Amino acid sequence: MEQKKHILVVDDHSEIRDLLGKYLGQHGYEVSLADGGRKMHKVLENQSVDLVVLDVMMPEEDGLSLCRSLKEQGGPPVIMLTALGEEADTIVGLEMGADDYVSKPFSPRELLARIKAVLRRLEHLPSPLRKQTEVSKKAFSGWMLDLHQQQLEREDGLLVPLSTAEFRLLEVFLGHPRKVLSRDQLLDMTKGREALPFDRSIDNQVSRLRKKIEPDPKNPSLVKTVWGGGYSFTAEVSEP
Structure with missing residues (x-):
């Protein structure tokens, strides 16, 4: 049985976290939730995460700084959640290594499609170690x-x-x-x-x-x- 992909949702709004946690869980993903950078790093230190959904606007450490630290540490792919019309945040996020972005307000269905697309792209990248007949x-x-x-x-x-x-x-x-x-x-x-x-x-x-x-x-x-x-x-x- 194929292992579920693990998605980490980082957003300081509990309503958005809970909504995405429930929605992504219903679509076959394992989901962890974090309200900021401290909890995000704790999850990443203890679990393998396949993709991070990261809000830009958060009170302690903003999502752009967190995205930069994730990429510097060789972390998983990142999809940024940006406020509608905040084009500058979107550009900076992509420059810092974000793999995609979704503007708020958004539908969970749109985010799900972006998640699938990013994960699909990664699956087609060549691994430095493993071939199709890989050792397990x-x-x-x-x-x-x-x-x-x-x-x-x-x-x-x-x-x-x-x-x-x-x-x-x-x-x-x-x-x-x-x-x-x-x-x-x-x-x-x-x-x-x-x-x-x-x-x-x-x-x-x-x-x-x-x-x-x-x-x-x-x-x-x-x-x-x-x-x-x-x-x-x-x-x-x-x-x-």
């Missing part, structure tokens, strides 16, 4: 990564949640064991873009991933830093 699981150093379910399982059966960015990064490492990968290469493989000057998003992702898979994150043995080069995944990888 990869094992390393007492861990098992399910590439279909995007689940990481320890040998004692404990499931460790991965964010979308962490999953992509680990997937790339498992596809290139014992090879030195530069930050530029890792960004290209996980996000499809080159590194910008002073871009430290890969370093931040590596740090978070180490905390989940390393016996001692402060003295990493699986993901090694190669000074002047990037990172190297040192464990032996097998396909059970």
Whole structure:
């Protein structure tokens, strides 16, 4: 059975959140709701999310800033919700990496169509690691990564949640064991873009991933830093 796509709706208006949560749930999606950036980041840290629906106008941190941080961290695709006539917000949002936008007021049916279109485009993008005859699981150093379910399982059966960015990064490492990968290469493989000057998003992702898979994150043995080069995944990888 195909796993449900997971949509995260971020909007400070409870009526809109609840409406979209119910509507998208009725159309076969798993849905999480967040009233702002703090809750959004909490969901992304603990669960794999396929797409974020993000409102521009929010009281604490606005949606444009949140969109930028999502893209810098290699997060999931974003559909922005913008006020009708706010063309500047729409342009800035697209420049920051938003995949699409919907102007308020909107019908849930229109948003659903945009969600399907964005997810469909992503499915047709080539994966850096997997072909159509892809392997479903990869094992390393007492861990098992399910590439279909995007689940990481320890040998004692404990499931460790991965964010979308962490999953992509680990997937790339498992596809290139014992090879030195530069930050530029890792960004290209996980996000499809080159590194910008002073871009430290890969370093931040590596740090978070180490905390989940390393016996001692402060003295990493699986993901090694190669000074002047990037990172190297040192464990032996097998396909059970």
